[in-house]
Amino acid sequence: MTRRLLLVLVALLVLATGCASVPGESSVQVLRKVTEGDNPDxxxxxxxxxxxxxxxxxxxxxxxxxVDRHGAARRFLTPEAAQGWDDGDSLTVLDEQFDTVYPPTSSTDPDTATVRIRGDRVGSLDALGAFEPAEAPVEIDVTVRRTNGQWRIDRLPAGVLVRLSDFRTNFRTVKGYFVDPARRATVADLRYLPAVPAQALPSRTVDMLLTGPSPALQDAAESVLPPSTRLRTNVTDAPDGALVVDLTQVGDLDDARRRLIAAQFVQTLAEINVPRVRLLVDGAPLLADKPDLTADDVAGAGAAVQPGADVPALVVTGGLVRALPGGDPVGGQAGNGSFDIASAATTPDGTRIAAVARDGGRTRLLVGPTDGMLQAVPLSGASLSRPTWTPTGGEVWTVLGGGPGAVVARVTVDQTGVVRTGQVNVAELTALGPLTDLRLSRDGVRVAAVVDGGLVTGAVVRAADGDVAVRNVRRLRPSDLSDVVGVDWRADESLIVVTARSDRPVSLVSSDGLTLQLVPGSNLTPPLKAVTAASSRPFLVADQGGIWSYDGGELDSWRQVLGAAPDGVPLYPG
Incomplete structure (x- = not known):
């Protein structure tokens, strides 16, 4: 009796388990499982x-x-399609919302159907791991076939479609470091590498360095490694914890190039938390006196110059340059009322100032010591934009005209204060529309500009004959960023943007346009008029009533640092 009862219970359990594994019509559930290690599910x-x-x-x-050449996605394909799908052809990043619909005309075969993927493209990832912004509608048709009672994708185009959120989850942001050929200093180049397997990240990062800068920095930055450079052996971990990178076919290297190569590799590998690099050439240390290298060993190699903590933020209001907080006028002619100043910029060290002064119905540019006498530059026009300095403080740019015929003036200032004027070739920028504002990055190899009310970036290309041009221009997030009135560099890889719109007055945008984050607008009164930013400093914006500061914090709101300044233009050095 007990044995028969036990058999009945076992049979019922098996029956229940079998029924649970055969559900009715249901949607795909992309489930996740717990895995060991640091790889995502x-x-x-x-x-x-x-x-x-x-x-x-x-x-x-x-x-x-x-993972496994998009092994999870291949499970949705027929065996024939899984074998033939070229997932390495391209990677398109889609906005979050997309549709899967039946097109107007579809197959009459009950076991075959066409499904259209319809969404908005944010951009694409190239073979170098660089993101190329290119917003556009996307429509892609795939064919599905029913085999053994189950639908699977039977035909699909080459390449991969990835939602933005999934891309950010499965790819790791890595800044590759290359060299500004003019200053012989390292500059960052934003890239994205697959996050798994984590053990492959060092090798992928080294391969990225060997391929050179991305298209965004073409001709503006370079690798000091010759194109023939190869890995002599695989990238490995030494027993003592150092990452071993052994190069070959590097040719003859002088000491300066060897140190720049060391900076490129150590700074880039530090992005993926490699603390110590054993950099070799044909088995021997790249730097004879330093077999193992850390970030501290190359700390002075970077091109970016941030303002010192002791250099104050300033604001132009009431025709004077004033210090923040408090609003006390600075010393010298910039703050004593000798000129009617509309905007200004100081060098990164704060010692020298370039000021735009109103003079009747025109404006002119003045330069000189921040707390001393200013001299007029032979440069004037109906309007001049807020000036912007190069990292060395030897050159200042400003936009003349601010319309379809706008030009960018480049004023060089030597150590004795002698100035010379020239122009920057900005034809690629003005081809997109009226140019009204422009800011140099803190490494000096990039610009961010306001063109036709939108946000545009470009690279600074300096020719051997001294000509300077802005190339490789890209319009970022045109559907999200309109009525832009001001922009500044928060860091090499991110920008802060203010618009005249009340629904998105302040935004943070990656320098390649991949990510956009709205900054809370609490306490601000749109439309905003100006913005400034610097690494590890609060954002400063000007609204209808004054200057406001934002550094996040518990209240997550803006704090007024200067009131009664409706014409205020804030500025950090640079």
Whole structure:
């Protein structure tokens, strides 16, 4: 009796388990499982009984995972399609919201269907791991076929579609470091590498360095490694914890180039938390006196110059340059009323100032010591934009005209204060519309500009004959950023943007346009008029009533640092 009862209970349990594994019609559930180590979870495949629309949607969800050549996404394909799919052809980043629909005309075969993926492209990732912004609608058709009662994708174009959130989850941001050929200092180049397997990150990062700068920095930065450079052996971890990188075919290297190469590798590998690099050339240390290198050994190699903590923020209001907080006028002619100043900029060390002064119905540029006498530059026009300095403080730029015929003046100032004027070739910028504002990055190899009310970036290309041009221009987030009135560099890889819009007055944008984050606008009175930023400093903006500061914090709101300044223009050095 007991034995028969036990057999009945076992049979019922088996029956219940079998029924649970055969659900009815349901959508794809991209499940996640717990894994060991530091690799992210891998999405599961499609649920049995999935319909064509949900199958294709699940495929896009799963395509974010790069593990095993997009192995999770291949589970949504027929065996033939999985074998033929070229996932290395391209990677398109989609906005979060996308549709899977049946096109107007579809197959009459009950076991075959066409599904259209319809969404908005944010941009694409190239073979170098660089993001190329290119907003546009996307429509891609795939064919699905029912085999053994289950729908699977049978035909699809080459390449991968990934939602922005899945891309950010599965790819790691890495700044590759290359060299400004004019200053012989390192500059950052924003890249994205697959996050898994984590053990492959050092090798991928080294390969990225060997391929050179991205298209965004073409001709503005270079690698001091010759194109023939190869890895002599695989990148490995030494027993003592150092990462071993052994190069070959590097040619003859003088000491200066060797030290720049060391800076490129150590600064880049520090991005993926490699603390110590054993950099070799044909088995021998790259630097004979320093076999193992850390970030401290190359700390002075970077081109970016941040203002010192003791250099105050300033504001131009009431025709005077004043210090923040408090609003006391600075010493010298910039603050004593000798000129009617509309905007200004100081060098990164704060010792020299360039000021735009109103003079009747025109404006002119003045330069000199921040607390001393100012001299007029032979440069004037109906309007001049807020000046912007190079990191060395030897050159200042300003936009003349601010319309379709705008030009960018370049004024060099030597150590004795002698000035010379020239122009920057900005034809690629003005081809997109009226140029009204422009800011040099703190490493001096990039610009951010306001063109036709939108945000545009470009690279500073300096020719051997002394000509300077802005190339490789890119319009960032045109659908999100309109009515832009001001921009500044928060860091080499991020920008702060203010607009005249009340729904998104302040935004943070990556320098390649991949990410955009709204900054809370609490306490601000749009439309805003100006913005300034610097690393490790609060944001400063000007609204209708004065100057406001934002550094996040518990209140997550803006704090007024100077009131009764409706014409205020804040500035950090640079």
């Amino acid at each position: 891998i999405p599961a495949g499609p649920v049995e009984g999935t319909n064509p629309l949900d199958l294709v949607r699940g495929f896009v969800y799963a395509s974010g995972s790069t």
